[in-house]
Amino acid sequence: MASIGRLIDPTPRLDVLARARMRASLLPDCLAEARRVANTVIAGWHGRRKRGIGETFWQFRPYVDGEAQSRIDWRRSARDDHLYVRDREWEAAHTVWLWADLSPSMHYQSDLAIASKESRALVLMLAIAELLSRSGERIGCPGVMEPVSSRSAAERLAVALSHASLEGGMPDLTHVGRMSDVVLISDFLDEEASLERTIAPAAQRGVRGHAVEIHDPAEERFPYSGRTEFRDPETGQKLVAGRAETIAEDYRRAWQARRVAMSEAIRRKGWSFLAHGTDRLASEALATLHGHLSGLPTTGGERS
């Protein structure tokens, strides 16, 4: 009788080298998948839509006295009696901080899920990075990679991740600038106070944030029955339920209550909250997150 859930990639904590090697072998896959997912979403993503400093043509407009004559587009102006200036599209970059929780509790996958939580979190993170880097945003990862603006930012993030550890709980957001976006991807199963501690100062500074909660369907639905011993993969703590099916209802209620409370707390700070189960497709969460990042005006000032 196989257990319903299992720990994916159960490496000892000290085995850093093996861990890094395994991470390196996992990441190209995730990156490839991220590229594929990004391609499906990129349609309709149309740059800044305002003039400014950039490389691509935006519009011709009549020359106004006082402007530098070197900006006159002579080829266009020669066609009639007016002088025209060639405007270019503004291509200023925005900084987005991405962070995914890769703690041991994320290395979990049940029979009901498509992928482990960690794999899903990495896919989402790198897919967002791919999307953003394709539109020229600056991407960083707190504690791992300083923000870079590069077409290959996703690859660089992957390389950086393969050398770093993201196991140390919630990230330090004190260096995050005022106008930046933060994307936190985690199962948020740590104590609630730590989340509060992380988010609250950043939110007060005006950092816009998005929290993506990754959960396994087994954690949400509790499909266990019979005499079952539950073990926390992070602490190793054990709990034995004599007849697991009797407490399923209570558990589900508690799980939902906790999630509602957490999402309320996050939304109250002006951040968005997205719950995503690993039995769903990654692109669903990616599309929603994409909408949050691009469409929903929350703090304003980005678009004038």
Next chain:
Amino acid sequence: MGGLPLAFGAPAILFGLVALPVIWWLLRLTPPRPQAEPFAPLAILARVLKPEETPSHSPWWLTALRLLVAALIILALSEPILNPRDKTLSASGPLVLMIDNGWASAPDWDDRVAAAEDLISEARDADVPVSIAFTSDRRNDATPMSASNALEQLLAAAPRPARPERGASVTAVQAALAGTPPGTIAYITDGMASDDGTEALGRLFALGAADVQIIGSATGAPVALTDTSNGSDALQIAATRLATEGSISIPVTARDSRGRDIARGEIAFEGGSNAGTGEITAPFEIRNDIARIDVDAGLTAAGVRLVDDSFRRRRVALISGEAADLAQPLLSPLYYIDKALSPYADLIHAQSADLAKSIPALIERQPAIIVMADIGSLPEQEAVELEQWIENGGTLVRFAGPRLAAADNDTLTPVTLRRGERELGGALSWDAPQPLADYPEGSPFAGLPVPRDVTVNRQVLAEPSADLAARTWASLADGTPLVTAADRGDGRIVLFHVTAEAGWSNLPISGHFVDMLRRVVQLSNNVGRAGGSSNAVLPPYQLLSAAGALLPASGDAKPLDLSAGRTPRAGPDNPPGLYGTEDGYVALNLFQSDERIEPLDIPDAGAPVSRASLGRGDALDLKPWLFGAALLGLLIDTLIVLVMGGALRRLSRRRVTAATVIVFAAGFALLVAAPGAIAQDSQPGDVDIVDKLDQTHMAYVITGDDEVDRISREGLNGLSSYLANRTALEPGEPVGVDIETDQLSFYPLIYWPMSEQAPMPSEAAISRIDAYMKNGGSVLFDTRDRIDDLGGATAGPTRRLQAILSGLDIPPLEPVPSDHVLTKAFYLLDVFPGRYADGPLWVEATAASQEEATAERPARAGDGVSSILITSNDFAAAWAEDENGNRLYPTVPNDPWQREYAYRAGVNIMMYMLTGNYKSDQVHIPALLERLGQ
């Protein structure tokens, strides 16, 4: 061991039972192991999980079950045996092991080997040498040897299809021991007496053994078939076995030469009797096919009765004095004999009316019987030859007749005959025709019901003599002999004093005649058995194994010497089997007809004798049963643990559903697939065949010349539409046939245009066309060369036609005569133009054409339809039209009426094909109507 007959192979293991309380204590402490699950949101779970009272130890009955399992395993490991065999092997000297491996040991040979193995392993334990001897082996090396060598020798031995030769074995043992007194003498016997058995055992026991073990068979005694004989309506079987208390019936099966079951019967043994008889009831024809008779259960070499040629169907040669006249078969002398014997015998007829040729030819074919109907004197040379043949065992059956009655000093008669015949009930006779008298006691016909309606009008008479009565098999009511017989050498001469046809009596046309002839045939011997002459030495052909299987001859069998006149008894040199060659062989069976099986008389041994029966007897090894019970307990325990652990509830989610769906789907698939698999009798191409049969199709030969084939298709299309318009026939699409491969028999007419460009059809194709024509099909050959033909030289297509026709069986041909049915089949025609006008149409010449040329009948009978029509007018081109009905080729000369006539010719040909000479009858209608008075 007290009252319980239980022994342990490894009693030390029973101390393991002491550990049971410890196991009990451990089991009580160990709760069932929970299912381990990693679970990250443990904090949430911890909030809702109330401290629950999980049982700290398993329920007492579960513990008891596990203790029981442990106890069972311990007991099983200690190898308990119920009713163990006593071990009483004397260690004072070598173990002498004598084993009967004759035919009777075959059914339970494995048990014998097992018993011997037990003894040898005991000898190994006791460290005594073993001297082993097999009574049916030709040579025995009984030198005492180590137990392992003896075991090898034992395993190499096999039962032999022979009787035990105990004397020789004991002599070998005596020689091997050289005076050393043996410890134990163990004799594994089949319990059957042999010639020197008792005497040999006496010598064996005289060696001075410390003790003697006699081990005999526990199962039923094997059966030996001793004789078979062919009775009038059943096959009689004699058998022997060791006498037993109750009466018993043993089923036997008769098989043919390929081992197929053809008849069954039973042999009954009375209680206390060692001989039994039985019969297999089967028709005579089937009994002829019997090659061997097997005992169904416990087949041994003696349980098989092999049957050779002498048992088989007789070959009967028929010779008559007159040449067979087919016109009046009922008057032929051999007709009734032929009819009477053909179901029971292989008949061969004389090829020549010349007796000097036919008799040697017939004798060469080695008949069992020669029937001579009304043959007077024989050529001298042939008479000697015939006599020789009779001496060798042939049976000569003669029928009287005018020639025999007129013959002088014919020696080949059983009795001396008076010249001339006696007539009863004729115009010049006082006597009434005589019926048959009852058959005399010793006659082979005795037992047959005497028919009262058979009367004899005329007969030849025997000279009265002293032995006439003894030689008479049947006589008339007035005492004159009707059938007489005399033995000559191994053979016999039988004379019927009447003719073989119904001229002298009505005996040949009565059913009784058949019975009489059958008896005569059954009495006869098959002459000229394997090897031809009786003093042959026959090589082994197929030999019986001890288990009764017929195997190709092995090396150590010697040829069978028949020169003594009698078949020798089967022995080591001549194992039972078939001797001779495939063409003819003699069966040698283990038992002669007078042998009986007697129980072996074992003399007083002068030492303690213990008797045992084969096999382990009552000794029962409990080990597997105990292990089985333990396994069952473990299974129950597993189920209980699964139920307690919630597995069933867990399973009751979607896996059970999926599994159930799969099981039901598989079952349903089986149900659905099974009838589907049965209904697979349709063949590929059936649909095509049904299509072609549904409608009449005209066919043309695909010559391979595309142009010609296209014209053929278009032409037949045009003719088809013309037929559909004008007649009741609505043909289907014309079909192009490949005469090499296609089925031709669907088409009434095949149009075959000749083309020199086309490849020549193969021989096989031409012979298929030939068969098609012979079976009623018709081929219309069209050379299409009328226009080229005018110059007089033979054109290419005609040469091709000649080439093709040279391979066909063609009747004489003639141009269509003016009164041929073809001219009247639908339209009244006198010419058959095609694209060209004046070429003749050739048909099969009507047989009576010459004779009836002058008759005034308007149409010839023309029985049957001409299977061949030949024209040179290029019909197809005249008929050809495209889809729109446009004519494709101009006629030569360009005359619209010529085309019309060409169509009419086609219609007439088609109607002629389909209706045959029906139209030629129609022309009589006016005359018939006139005769009817209308």
